[in-house]
Structures are given as C-alpha cells and as structure tokens.
Amino acid sequence: MHRTVASSECGTASDRHVAVAYSSDDEWAGHLLAFVRAGLRRDEQVRYFVDATDPGRVTRTLAEGGVDALSAVRSGQLVVATADETYLAGSRFDPDAMVGLWHEAVDAAAARGFSGLRAIGEMSWGGRDMVGADRLLEYELRIHREVFERLPLRAWCFYDRRLVPPAELEVLREAHLTALTRPAAAPGEAPVLSVVPLEAVPGFRLVGSAGYENRHVVASVAAALAASPAERVTLDLSALDHLDIGTLAEIVRAGRRSPAVAPLRLLGAPPAVHRLLRLFPELTADLEVAQS
Known part of the structure; x- marks a missing residue:
C-alpha cells in the first residue's frame, strides 16, 4: 500500500471523515446538495454509493436543487453507483478490500485530472443480513489512520435514523471524530x-x-x-x-x-x-x- 499525503486544503483527517445522520428526506437532500455543490465547485470528482436510495433519485434531487447533474455525470465528475456494484460486490463486506479500493479510487480521480475525490456512502447496508456487516464498526475505526490520514479524500457516511437502530447508530457515529447533527442522546439511547x-x-x-x-x-x-x-x-x-x-x-x-x-x-x-x-x-x- 502506497502513501499519499493530503494537501492542507483538504483539512485534517478528522474533518474529512464525517458521520451524517438524518431523519427525513429533506434533511438527506440538504446534505446531498451541500456536499456535491462544494465538490463540483472545487473540480473534485464526486461519488455517491447508494443503498436504500434509488440512484435516479440522487440525480433528480440534485437537478431540482439547481445542480447540472446530467452534465456532471456525462463528464465523469459525478458518479452514482450502488454499494452492491462496488464495495459490497459479492454480497460481502471486507474492510481490508475497502481500504485498498479507496486508494485506487483516489488515484483514478487524479489520473482523470480532478483535483481530488469526495464520496458519500449510504451505510444502511450495515443492518442487512450479509457477510461482513458485523465488521462495519471495525472499518469505521480503522479508516481514520489507514485512509484519511494518507489520502486527499473527503467522505460523508450517511446514516438514516429511520433505518438504523438508535443504540447502534450512536456507537457508529462515535467512531467518527466529526459528525453533523449530533443531538444529545434520548434517555435509553446512549451507547x-x-x-x-x-x-x-x-x-x-x-x-x-x-x-x-x-x-x-x-x-x-x-x-x-x-x-x-x-x-x-x-x-x-x-x-x-x-x-x-x-x-x-x-x-x-x-x-x-x-x-x-x-x-x-x-x-x-x-x-x-x-x-x-x-x-x-x-x-x-x-x-x-x-x-x-
């Protein structure tokens, strides 16, 4: 595994690996639009890995929010794919393989001339009955050092409160040093x-x-x-x-x-x-x- 030094413009590793929890479609859309707009503005490649969301809904939401998503898709600057097509291929999750995939993805974005890579991953698959799902917390803990301290990558982990049990969500969110919408846990929900x-x-x-x-x-x-x-x-x-x-x-x-x-x-x-x-x-x- 090679080492890539992130530029100072990317912020710290803690700033670039973020847990994003939301409770409604409007919240999801707000986070999506803010993240993608910033990436397109900075000439970064943006990847969205869907799980519970229809891929077409991602591009429609961006278009409705004033983002020229179709042009971005055609140019390769915006890539929308399912988790099953990428890091869950083979109906299993392997943290070691995923660490390697992030290195390959950053190199691929740079080879195409983009200034960096940013990605959103829907993490609702962690609640599915699939091989390796129990290794999600291990993965979230490892990638701070193994990925974000080594690569010019920014990624938001999307956690839908409607799909992830509250106690499990709190444990997973605490594995990130930065989180958006981190409310005080309700009684009985603290891990x-x-x-x-x-x-x-x-x-x-x-x-x-x-x-x-x-x-x-x-x-x-x-x-x-x-x-x-x-x-x-x-x-x-x-x-x-x-x-x-x-x-x-x-x-x-x-x-x-x-x-x-x-x-x-x-x-x-x-x-x-x-x-x-x-x-x-x-x-x-x-x-x-x-x-x-």
Whole structure:
C-alpha cells in the first residue's frame, strides 16, 4: 500500500471523515446538495454509493436543487453507483478490500485530472443480513489512520435514523471524530460502550462500560487494533467505568496479533484494570501500562 499525503486544503483527517445522520428526506437532500455543490465547485470528482436510495433519485434531487447533474455525470465528475456494484460486490463486506479500493479510487480521480475525490456512502447496508456487516464498526475505526490520514479524500457516511437502530447508530457515529447533527442522546439511547479514534497518536479511546453485553463492540475494537499498521498503538481507558477480564484478555490477544513493534500501550487505566493485571500477570507481558 502506497502513501499519499493530503494537501492542507483538504483539512485534517478528522474533518474529512464525517458521520451524517438524518431523519427525513429533506434533511438527506440538504446534505446531498451541500456536499456535491462544494465538490463540483472545487473540480473534485464526486461519488455517491447508494443503498436504500434509488440512484435516479440522487440525480433528480440534485437537478431540482439547481445542480447540472446530467452534465456532471456525462463528464465523469459525478458518479452514482450502488454499494452492491462496488464495495459490497459479492454480497460481502471486507474492510481490508475497502481500504485498498479507496486508494485506487483516489488515484483514478487524479489520473482523470480532478483535483481530488469526495464520496458519500449510504451505510444502511450495515443492518442487512450479509457477510461482513458485523465488521462495519471495525472499518469505521480503522479508516481514520489507514485512509484519511494518507489520502486527499473527503467522505460523508450517511446514516438514516429511520433505518438504523438508535443504540447502534450512536456507537457508529462515535467512531467518527466529526459528525453533523449530533443531538444529545434520548434517555435509553446512549451507547453502553463507544470507541473513538485518537487524534494525536494511533489508537482508540473506550468510553463507558466494556463487558459481556457489548462484546460485539469489543470485538470490533480488537479487530481494529490487530489490523493497525502503526508501529505503536495506544488504548485510552481513562473514560471507562468498567472493564471485565474477558474484554482485557481480548484486547491483549489483539495486541499480540498486530504488526506493531512496540507493546500495546494502555493509557489512563482505572484501578479495576490494575487489579485485573495483578490477578493475571501473564497479560502484562505484551502491554505497556502508562502511569496515570
């Protein structure tokens, strides 16, 4: 995998990977028009990957909003395709393949003379019964470092609140450092465990309670840790209320599988974690526990 340095005009990686949640067709149209207009104005290629939306509706909405969508399609500056035709081809989702596809797409846009690439992806497919859908959170966590810190790419992940369960949406949205329309969670909708990429160093921050009831989130964190290409990875536990031995063991195993040169670094580990490490000292061999 090659490395492409993003220009300063693209903003930071955090600014360019954005979660966009909406509750109505009007909200969807507003986000669509703002994003596409900006891309066409900057001579970027714009790609829209639909899932629940009919492709023709995308171009009609743009035309109704004053965008010459047909000309943009004819010139190749605007590409509307289904997720099934692109990164879900074969009825499965593979985060590793998707990371590679982003590199290929940016190179293809540059080869055609565009100043950059921006894309919208409808993420409602994550709720479908398909192979790899359970790896969506892992993917959202990984691409901050593996894609947006390396490529001049801007992408908005579209999450339709009408199609994604509230608790699942909150966890996925927290995996982005930037989100549009991030309201306060309603009672009972806040995620028990969320995970956020760290900005300053490669790694993640766990927030909430990590236990059996959210093992699917823990599995995504472990997969992202194991796949990280960074030489040193940090896991910030300072915002954790609870972490059980199963979660800690899974994190340690993930660190052992990763290609990192340095041991997995635990930052801000609460007293309960220190107690677990004293009870199970075999877990400490592949950890660096930073002093609080």
